Amino acid sequence: xxxxxxxxxxxxxxxxxxxxxGLAERVLQAARExxxxxxxxxxxxxxxxxxxxxxxxxxxxEIRAExxxxxxxxxxxxxxxxxxLEGLRSYFTVPIDLAATAGFQRAVLEAARAIPxxxxxxxxxxxxxxxxxxxxxxxxxxLGRNPVPLVVPCHRVLRSDGSLGGYGLGLDxxxxxxxxxxxxxxIVGSDTTRIVCRHGCPNEQRIAERHxxxxxxxxxxxxxxxxxxxxxxxxxx
Amino acid sequence: xxxxxxxxxxxxxxxxxxxxxxxxxxxxxGEDAFTELVRxxxxxxxxxARRMLGDDREAEDAVQTAFLRIHRHAAAYREEWSGATWLxxxxxxxxxxxxxxxxxxxxxxxxxxxxxxxxxxxxxVDVDRALAKLPAEARAILLLCYVEELPYAEIARARGxxxxxxxxxxxxxxxxxxxxxxx
Numbered sequence: 001x002x003x004x005x006x007x008x009x010x011x012x013x014x015x016x017x018x019x020x021x022g023l024a025e026r027v028l029q030a031a032r033e034x035x036x037x038x039x040x041x042x043x044x045x046x047x048x049x050x051x052x053x054x055x056x057x058x059x060x061x062e063i064r065a066e067x068x069x070x071x072x073x074x075x076x077x078x079x080x081x082x083x084x085l086e087g088l089r090s091y092f093t094v095p096i097d098l099a100a101t102a103g104f105q106r107a108v109l110e111a112a113r114a115i116p117x118x119x120x121x122x123x124x125x126x127x128x129x130x131x132x133x134x135x136x137x138x139x140x141x142x143l144g145r146n147p148v149p150l151v152v153p154c155h156r157v158l159r160s161d162g163s164l165g166g167y168g169l170g171l172d173x174x175x176x177x178x179x180x181x182x183x184x185x186x187i188v189g190s191d192t193t194r195i196v197c198r199h200g201c202p203n204e205q206r207i208a209e210r211h212x213x214x215x216x217x218x219x220x221x222x223x224x225x226x227x228x229x230x231x232x233x234x235x236x237x
Numbered sequence: 238x239x240x241x242x243x244x245x246x247x248x249x250x251x252x253x254x255x256x257x258x259x260x261x262x263x264x265x266x267g268e269d270a271f272t273e274l275v276r277x278x279x280x281x282x283x284x285x286a287r288r289m290l291g292d293d294r295e296a297e298d299a300v301q302t303a304f305l306r307i308h309r310h311a312a313a314y315r316e317e318w319s320g321a322t323w324l325x326x327x328x329x330x331x332x333x334x335x336x337x338x339x340x341x342x343x344x345x346x347x348x349x350x351x352x353x354x355x356x357x358x359x360x361x362v363d364v365d366r367a368l369a370k371l372p373a374e375a376r377a378i379l380l381l382c383y384v385e386e387l388p389y390a391e392i393a394r395a396r397g398x399x400x401x402x403x404x405x406x407x408x409x410x411x412x413x414x415x416x417x418x419x420x
Contacts, residue, residue, distance in 0.1 A: 010383045010411065013364055013418070016284035023283060023297060024275045027304045031271065034305055087309070118338050183302035185334040191397030209313030210323060213397035214330035216337035216373035224374060224398050 034087075037176050041082035048074035052095030056081075056148045058169065080200075081150060087184045089200035090117040092151050100147060104135070108142035115156040118181045122160040144168050150177070185214040187234050189226045196221045201232035256320025263311035275304055282328050285380050289332045289373075291365035303331040318394070325387065325395040329377045336373045367417035375410040378403055 045059030048070040065071035076094045083089035107130040115121050126139045143154040155177045159165045167174035189196035190207040197204035215221040262270035287296035306327050381392045393400045
């Protein structure tokens, strides 16, 4: 197809197909929805112990904590939650206290925590992961009782046919969270320091938008002359 | 200078001031400015995203993400950048990230609409397949050069790399494309 080695050959071969009808309208609608999702963080009630965040559910934005340290943790959770919902963070650093859960449910929640940002797994995968391959339905129930949704990402678990399954906070929010994660970049570098970070790392948050460069892999970032941040240690999986 | 060229330059300059002004208005909360920017850039953004990702739906997703990021971060735009360069940096950042996530999931989709036995569509699939084999960075640079026709200096700025890296990546990308498409 490229007969010679001339540049105009590349131009014609690479000419892309036309944009689909209604694209602009869909983009504008998504922008309106995003503004609503970002405002959600302020409405969560958060309960924390000395060990970490213990409960999280939609309410009036109240904090329940028995000590100063617990309060600090709850406030930190709200801040990270708000950054996450605005697409500014890809992981949570605030500790979680799952003491109120035990046995099977605990194992299910731990498995859900292992699903990386921006990825999804099936209920069956979770069941296999905890060594109970036949307990697919029970996995759904355990995830439905997740005391710390979003932070323990039970929204990343779908049916094996790709349909959404269930979600304690409503399927609309589940699908919004999944598209938010698809849209948030994971490996971000600064063209002034030539360092790449995980999205949400404190060093990454200081990068001005105009100095941001996103890479597909750490290997490609290295080729472009960037090195890994020592604080968040981004890695190719 | 021919009249055609001077008209073209005048047009480029005008759209450049418009881009800067639009971004300033978006930063100040102007929703109509955002609507105008989306209408102005949607075709160009879609072209890059579609060629980069080889899939209609994913391209639309990426275009949407890029515009959302522009909307959120318009206040971070600085006038020492050309408006278009800043927009292309955000777009290529988003598109490369989409590619990364998909690669990790281990799938390289080609949309069903392409897999139709007409000559034109066969050609499209070939180009998409060849492009899909290029490293993401080299592919983005190739498209900025040949689809968007950005000068090397602008490409360098949009991708946060040196002009020499742009040139070497381009040579590499073109060499690989020729090899893949000859088969």
